[in-house]
Amino acid sequence: METKKKFESYEDFVENYELNIPENYNFSFDTLDELAREPERLAMIHIDPEGGRRDYTFGYFKEQSCRLANALKDRGVQKGDRVMLILYRRVEFWIAMLALHRLGAMPIPSPSLLTDKDIRERVNYADITGLICEDSICGRVDKARKECPGLRTLVQVDGELNQDWEAWDDVVQSGAADYPRPEGAPGGEDPFLIFFSSGTTGMPKMVLHTYTYAYSHYTTAAYWHDLEPGDIHLTLSDTGWGKCVWGKFYGQWMAGAVIFVWDFRGKFVPAELLEMLAGHNVTTFCAPPTVYRFLVREDLTRYDLSNLRHCTTAGELLNDSVFHAWKEATGLSLYEGYGQTETTLQVATFKFMEPKPSSIGRPVPGWDIVLLGQDGAPVPKGEEGEICIRLHTETGNNGVMGLFASYLDESEKTAEVKAGGHYHTGDKVWEDEEGYFWFMGRTDDLIKSSGYRVGPFEVESALVSHDAVVEAAVTGVPDPVRGQAIKATLVLAQGYAGTDELTKELQDHVKKITAPYKYPRIIEYVAELPKTISGKIKRAEIRKADETKYN
Secondary structure (H helix, E strand, O other): OOOOOOOOOHHHHHHHOOOOOOOOOOHHHHHHHHHOOOOOOEEEEEEOOOOOEEEEEHHHHHHHHHHHHHHHHHOOOOOOOEEEEEOOOOHHHHHHHHHHHHHOOEEEEOOOOOOHHHHHHHHHHOOOOEEEEEHHHHHHHHHHHOOOOOOOEEEEEOOOOOOOOEEHHHHHHOOOOOOOOOOOOOOOOOEEEEEEOOOOOOOOOEEEEEOHHHHHHHHHHHHHOOOOOOOEEEEOOOOOOHHHHHHOOHHHHHOOOEEEEEOOOOOOOHHHHHHHHHHOOOOEEEOOHHHHHHHOOOOHHHOOOOOOOEEEEOOOOOOHHHHHHHHHHHOOOEEEEEOOOOOOOOEEOOOOOOOOOOOOEEEOOOOOEEEEOOOOOEOOOOOOEEEEEEOOOOOOOOOOOOOOOEEOOOHHHHHHHEEOOEEEEEEEEEEOOOOOEEEEEEHHHOEEEOOEEEOHHHHHHHHHOOOOEEEEEEEEEEEOOOEEEEEEEEEEOOOOOOOHHHHHHHHHHHHHHOOHHHOOOEEEEOOOOOEOOOOOEOHHHHHHHHHHHHO
């Protein structure tokens, strides 16, 4: 187990920080089972959809995951099998993940919003043989599995049992309570976990990580989340996405923290989240900027947030107004971070750094980052470049702990992004004189207008800082003079209407906040933005719809 060190500065961190991963590392055996040597030690505080609280210990997670591993093994699940998990923020998710890690079967966490068509496509595309599922979603699975001949293990959590499914409780209780580490146990560079990437176009890719991936999240938890033993940490993420294991699993337990899980269903209500933070003495918190944007609109003086000592954010650009409003209300800065489904934390602002609002921070030790221009050469400070990771070996995760091994079964797509000795993230930033990175957007989202290259996030950030705007998507449309004109597609707050007067007001607002040439010459008002099931804006879909409008 790692021991957290104190660093005086970013330079001290870079020079003296190193992860020492055990040989053939397996999180379930090497971390969970070690923590369970204190079986009554608190591991998780869980709040169910009705608001009921239950505390879980490491001894509980060890026993339950051992029972499930034995039970699944008895049912033919083995090393290399692919098992889809469609579960809400319930404790069974963690047990299932830990059990599959013991077996060497690969869990595929999946969102509850998947349709029967999505399930059918993913099960067949990924050769999935097992599925552990919410009772409310089993019906969709049943529709899909008529065309999924490879599915053979079906476990249902909760509810009246569906035909051909086994009940979770019965399965778990059928397994022995001990699962000693077997000879040749999975670990190290063995296949560990698959995420379906939330691509905004086409079929999502299968992102394969090895067992070392879990260990690399120690940095995320101990230094970005600034966790100390006994901290209560809440990352607001669903279990169907990579951010869940970033913020409420591996690194947090390695750092000695208690994971706080709020299993809310349906629409997010800011006041309820604030009640959770205050009522359960949460000490550290991580959420996307959109969540903080809703929180600062509440009367924060009504909630006792005195136990909250550190806050982080990632997933989209944080606009200055939210940063300052949160700090004014709580006294806490927001520390940004950046990474991908394919990686762990690559760039971040840490507690021993001065946060710059809207900057994602500086490179994390262990990630050899270079910003490359369109010609493949490094760019100087102040100029935009693609975030690229230098690769150190030719196979697996290329000698970079936390980097994905491959897009499973898609060697050509893997080769496209791992080319020329680098992993190409597809994300553009520029670096200031102090080494801080400033996110501009995906390479294919950048707008070329009148000789300028404009990143959508800066314009979107300016727009959402206006009270009238709830969400914004900025794209380029064809323009005979400028090449592309900047267009904003907006969702308005309640009480506002998309009038010519508001359009002019928003354009002037952007001109005041950012460079005047970046203001949107076209503004369209919509009821909602097209999004992936992970909530990412489909700018490509907006651009495609605009091709006929503006050509």
